[in-house]
Amino acid sequence: MKIRSIDDVTRPVEYLSPLDEYLGKMIRRWAEEEVIPNRRRYDEDWRDHRIIEPAFRKLMGEMGLQRMLFPEDLGGWGMGHSDYIGTGACRMFEEIARADSAMAVAFGVVFWPLVMICCEPHVNRRLCEEFAPMFCRTTEAVFAANAMTEPQGGADIENMEILGGSTIRTTAVLDGDEWVINGHKLWPTNSGGVSSLFSVICTTDPGVNDPEAFAFIFVPAHFPGVTQGGPYEKAGMAADKNGDIWFENVRVPSWYRAHGPGLDYMYFKEVISMGNLGSIAFVSGALMNVYERMYDFVTEHRYAGRLLREHDAVAGALADFAADLEVIRICAYQYARMLDRPDIYGPRWSDQLVAKGRAYKYFACDRAMADLARLMNLMESYGADRDWDIEKHWRDLKIVQLWMGGKQLCQMEVARWFFECETL
Ligand SMILES: Cc1cc2nc3c(=O)[nH]c(=O)nc-3n(C[C@H](O)[C@H](O)[C@H](O)COP(=O)(O)OP(=O)(O)OC[C@H]3O[C@@H](n4cnc5c(N)ncnc54)[C@H](O)[C@@H]3O)c2cc1C
Incomplete structure (x- = not known):
C-alpha cells in the first residue's frame, strides 16, 4: 500500500x-x-x-x-x-x-x-x-486573453526596462472619445477563436522608448475590425488555443484603457510577475503528477528480478527528481507569498520581483526538463508510451520553458537586476 x-x-x-x-x-x-x-x-x-x-x-x-x-x-x-x-x-x-x-x-x-x-x-x-x-x-x-506578442517578436515587448515599448507596432490613436487600434498579435493563450475579451498592448507613439506611450487597452472580441485566425497545432498543450488576431481600425471607448500614461506600463509589470508565478506553479503541479506516475512505474516494474526503485542507479535519479520537486514547489509558494506581501517585499510590479520571478521560472523549467529526460530514460520504451503520461508532461513543460520571452530574456533580466548590467 x-x-x-x-x-x-x-x-x-x-x-x-x-x-x-x-x-x-x-x-x-x-x-x-x-x-x-x-x-x-x-x-x-x-x-x-x-x-x-x-x-x-x-x-x-x-x-x-x-x-x-x-x-x-x-x-x-x-x-x-x-x-x-x-x-x-x-x-x-x-x-x-x-x-x-x-x-x-x-x-x-x-x-x-x-x-x-x-x-x-x-x-x-x-x-x-x-x-x-x-x-x-x-x-x-x-475566456480572456492578453495579447502582447507580435510577428516581429514577443520577447522585446516584455523587455520593457531596456526597450520601453519601442518595438510595439500595434498602435492606438485617440480619436475624440475613442481609441482606434490597428495591429497584428499572435500566440496569446485563449486566442484561436476562444476569447470574448482581449487586453491589447499598444503604443500611442510608435518607435519611442517612453513608458507614457505604452497602452493597455481592453477590446471585446466581437467589436468590428477584430479578426481571429484558427488555432495553431503545437507539440502539446492542446487545451490552450493559440493563433493570430488582427485589429483593423477597431474603435473602443477611451476609458477602456486600463489606467493611462505611465500607470499602464508600471502595473503591466505586475502582469508579468503573475505570469511567472503561474508558469512556476504549472511546472510544480505537472511534476506532482509525474511523481505519482513514476511512483507507480518503479513500484510495478522490475529489473534483474528486483523492483526498479530498489536499484541504486534508479534510486539516485528518483532522489534527484524528488529534490527538485521539493525545491520547485517551495519556490512557487515563496514567490506567491512575496507577491502577496507588498508591505515586506515591495510592489508586485517592482523590477526586483519581475527579475526574481523570471529566475524562479527558468530554474523550474530547466530542472523539469532535465528531470523528465532522466526519468524517461529510466522508463525506456514506456517513457514514450501515452499510457504513462510522462511524455505528455515532457511536451507540455517544454512549452512553458518557451513562452514569456523564453530562457534568454529571463537570463538577461536576472543578470541585469543582480549584477546591475547596464547594456543588456
Ligand atoms: C503556448 C504558448 C502560449 C503563449 N501565450 C501567450 C500569451 O498569452 N500572450 C502573448 O502575448 N504571447 C504568448 N505566447 C508567445 C510567447 O510569449 C512568445 O513566443 C515569447 O515571448 C517569445 O517571443 P517570440 O517567439 O516572438 O521570440 P522572439 O522575441 O523573436 O525571440 C527570438 C529569440 O531571441 C531571444 N531573445 C529575446 N530577448 C533576448 C534578449 N534580451 N537577449 C538575448 N536573447 C533574447 C529569444 O530567447 C529567442 O531565442 C505564447 C506562446 C506559447 C508557445
Missing part, C-alpha cells in the same frame, strides 16, 4: 490562503472526475475542443471560478481585494496543472488582463462594472 502522496511534498503551510483547502479539494475532485480520465484524448481535440470544453465549462462557468477576481457586489468572489491572491492562485494552478498544464494556463490567462483592473491597489471600478457581467452572469466558460 502507498503511504506517501503528493500532499507530502512540502509547501509553507503557515502562510496559505484561508481558501486553500476548500479550493484545493474542489479542483482536485474536478480534475480527477473531469480531466484525468479524458486527457489522453486531448491531443486529437486541439482544433475543436469537443472533449476539452465541457471540463472548462464545469470549472469556470458552473463552479464559478471565472468570477473570482471581481468585487462581490458585481457578482464576483472579491479575490481582487484579498491578501492571498498569489498563494490562492498558486494552489489552483498546481491542482489544474497536475491534470493538464494547458488547462491551467488557459484558466490562469482569464485573470491575466483582469489583474490590471480588479486587484488592489489599482482597481478600475468602471471597467470592473463593464466586464463583470460577461464573466459573472453565465454558467458557460468565458
